[in-house]
Amino acid sequence: MSLEPLALPTSPEQWSSWLAERGNGSVRLAADEIAALKTAHPGDTAILQLWNDASVALSNASAVSSLLSSVHPDPAVIEQAEALEVEVRRFTSDLLLDREVFALLSSVRPEPLDDGARRVLEDALRSFRRAGVELDDQTRDRLRELNERHTELSQAFSRNIRDGRRTARVPAEALVGLPEDYVADHQPDEDGMVAISTEYPDVHPFLTYSRDAEARRAVATEFFNLAWPENDQVLGDLLRLRREKAHLLGYSDWADFDAEVKMIGKGAAILEFVDQVAADARDAGLRDRDVLLARGAQDGIATVDLSNWRYCFEAVKREQYGVDAQEVRRYFDFGKVHQGLLDVTSRLFGIRYEPVAETTWHDEVTTYDVHLGGERIGRIHLDLHPRMRKYNHAAQFDLVSGVRERQLPEGVLVCNFNRGLMDHGEVVTLFHEFGHLLHHVLAGRHEWVRFSGVATEWDFVEAPSQMLEEWAWDAGVLQLFATDADGTPIPTELVAAMRAADEFGKGFLARTQMFYAALSYLLHVEVPDDLTARVFELYPQYSLIAPLEGTHFHTGFGHLDGYSSAYYTYMWSLVIAKDMFSAFDTDELFAEEVAHRYRDRVLTPGGSRDAAVLVADFLGRPYNTEAFSRWLNG
Template structure:
């Protein structure tokens, strides 16, 4: 077995602690600040001591190298706060946020450092001779300085720093409230309420019941005698996604579905009575309005009209109007299909005694339609997607596409949880490319959702002969292994795994060694989803499905009738799903484009207005989806949630090249790797896409893949849009 390369610089998770990481973060910040303290401003140097562009670049690269220690220690702490959160980790994480924010603001406003970047760019001959990745990193850094307030007067710089610090703390608290509210909810169920649930769903509820007993015993709310008196299995509903979806999709008890729906969509709102460990309310309402107010203040300081303009200044899209037009035009295309989707659900609902379809009915009825129209049940195909088979098939697919090979080394490395797996990625010539971790199962203390964290970038520092290969964490919240069998995935979970692995390949296959533009770094936010959404296509193709499926007990391949049904159901409810994504994206865009900044009532009113414009199904008045919208209030998607649909256009058009050439065509795979995956952010996303496709992107493939028929008007609009904006 191949040894673990020291170039991976893997973390010894067995010997990290919040206190140690806290010391490391502080030491790293102190070391970086000390370097900045000794860096003289260029205008303070005498004429005979002016530094060259070459020396300016050496200073910049030295500073980048010093920051590796901070990137590493803070990256580990942030990761653990997401996947193994507890009071100790959370306290240290939050205590460090103001210090980290202050440091980041200082760097962004540091005139001597800024001057060195300017010196590099202003020496036109020197700049023109730089490798493209380095030149791109310099350009992006200069833009970042401007967006960090480097040109502001001292007083306004101080105000900017205060805003940044407050925003970092508020976003972390927002995320805490969602996690705490999700984990605080538990609803023991009666036998009657279990009707309709599948065996896998019952196993999840029983597992949640065991966790409930353990938790309540530790809290002292139940005695050991109380616990012993409870039945085994003891079924408990929770708001963790696998449990929630099992009930919403299969529970016959409509009242139970509504109860759980209400609990889920009111998390961290004024309707949520739960508190955190300190007895504090989990209501995110005030936090949301504060975040919007601070973002607006930041935008005004930087000379923008609103925060949406700040966000778009670093993206492919040029303006709020352009994004809004894109979303509303797409809504126009999706609405006829969505109306058919809704009518289909309403017709079926009548058969189950539901006169008026409600949001808590949609997943349940959709599953009934799948079973009756397509003879397909997620539960029937789940045994055909055991996680080990899906993973081995996924690796086989990327080996055929890109010539790369994966080896597992889980037992050779330290991991943060026993469920975590570790792999090394090799090129066709056995060159080590990087390493990655899978942490795929839902558990207590873990943030919901799925994500790829580009923990460590490919990087080389010639002066110290330091080299590091890319390492990333790929995280999910899938159904865990139960009843002695491996985790059995729904096809939706398969798609999620492929999606995150697409992000992972973008990070791991880069050949760029300038960290700021290696892998996903430096890629415009509205293009960064291109490789992830692109990867999903192989989980929808019959050849791809053959590689990732076999029955958990018999190893039989997915039967032809089930394969045909699965492929037939690809665009099932795609109209409704598209409108849902557009609803979220428009809401996000409009609340960040509004001035003055909206208060909580204004936020809710905007969401209601967007729903009236694009949604087809009535949403209950108590729905507080926005209070749990972590992507925009606690993540990086503020005024950028539209990126999912924008990048989907790019990914659909990119995949259409494989549809033309053959989905496993190695030449096309090599071209995609070299023009998209390998170059990271070293060129603009528009350039990378056109280098692969040979032209600007077209919306035609997106409409076709979604099952929509393009109107001539939309096609004409998009042709102009594509030519002008280059998406």
């Protein structure tokens, strides 16, 4: 059966009605499926099928609300999508507190079911229990209130970051050291001042290359005050709400509630993991900081802080490892990288991309159908450049969750890269995020929508993407698309130097990651009254980068919404990613047998099996920390 992609509006004025039909219409369809479920005879396996039908409809509504509120250029459509998101979450909250539906699902006997159906049933019943369906009426009513308020706060937190773009005005002379194309894009005004926004393509290069310490501090201060002061109150309310919800459900804190459905299992294990990695990285991190301090001293820098660590890092790599990032970026023209990414992943996973002339929400979006074995298995949309009101980080969004013989998976890659030359770090990020997109499409052929796409435990989802980054570090791979203006491929010697330079700072950067992870965990466990004060206490405990007085990192740290207490997952996933990559021969990164085995045993199964089982099936053994330890310790 050949499935057709989702038909998108062909003109801007159609988006509102389309969203109402696709989004709100899907919620109504879900309600119809639940109504039908309630007429089923107890014990009938049709109950599970109707549950799946309702879940498909809710997934469709949730996908378009999340995507369009993040990328659509029309404020009216964004507002409509946010209202739809409220409706979807309210419906889901009420559903998971519905004792009648819970009783009917509980009546289905698991013994006659196949493994997939049994897993879906167990997961559904666990979701009901974790929502509080078995609690008394008063508690359930309070949970409904909390769930609705949670949606409002979550939207406000993300909206304030998305719409909170700030700007620092610096002297034109502060652009000395910046790439030529950056300088050309930042012309001074009549007062000789240049505006540097808090968007990634503006702020990161400036903090990396500008030689003006005062200007770097001004830009960093704006960047680390994103969504301040609005999100200080919003985040405080969100943390208090999550604590109350966890207590009502019988958990000691939100982290314990959240960790129950992850590989790590319990909240306390998060801090144990974070502290262990922080301890393992301590000596190397301090050595790295000493190197940065020694280099910074040449420019009068006495402390490695948020305004200068990138500058010092770049100087060390340039002067001690012979890697000049501006020289490197000559080889990474966005158009060539874009096509190179498609060519590399096509060859690696045996898939084919077919360009599609599709009208989407913006004319810079590119669309491709994905084919495997002569069959179209999905569609992808690449929205890769910054614009006003757009989600300002990098992430993969669902548009459609694939369901076997019902709907074709479609995913959207949302990033904010320059339209000209890219830093190599941006190339690595593009490979990483594309890994999520491939996971979504390749795992989009399950009968049960619960297994579709990136549906594994949340502390595993980064591992496949982190592993795909390895291909962005290989000279032979890069030379397939990384060429300068004259067509000369990036030299093997330069890539070798880049890899050597990348070895520098691993301990330092690992400590930075553990600061983020400790912050996300401890704020949810402690729920301090003064968030800024607590964050500043955590800096010296975990990070080797000093904060800037008067900044408020937590208000712009978007992961405190989606990841909540579980930012540790990035490093947890990296442990697994390094082990999975050990199965590949670094001299033959396109070897078909191992690449296709990885595709079929880790990516394609989606959430149909536990992540540890998928990895063991691929490796032929349980995963371990040996490869990660070798990497961390050089």
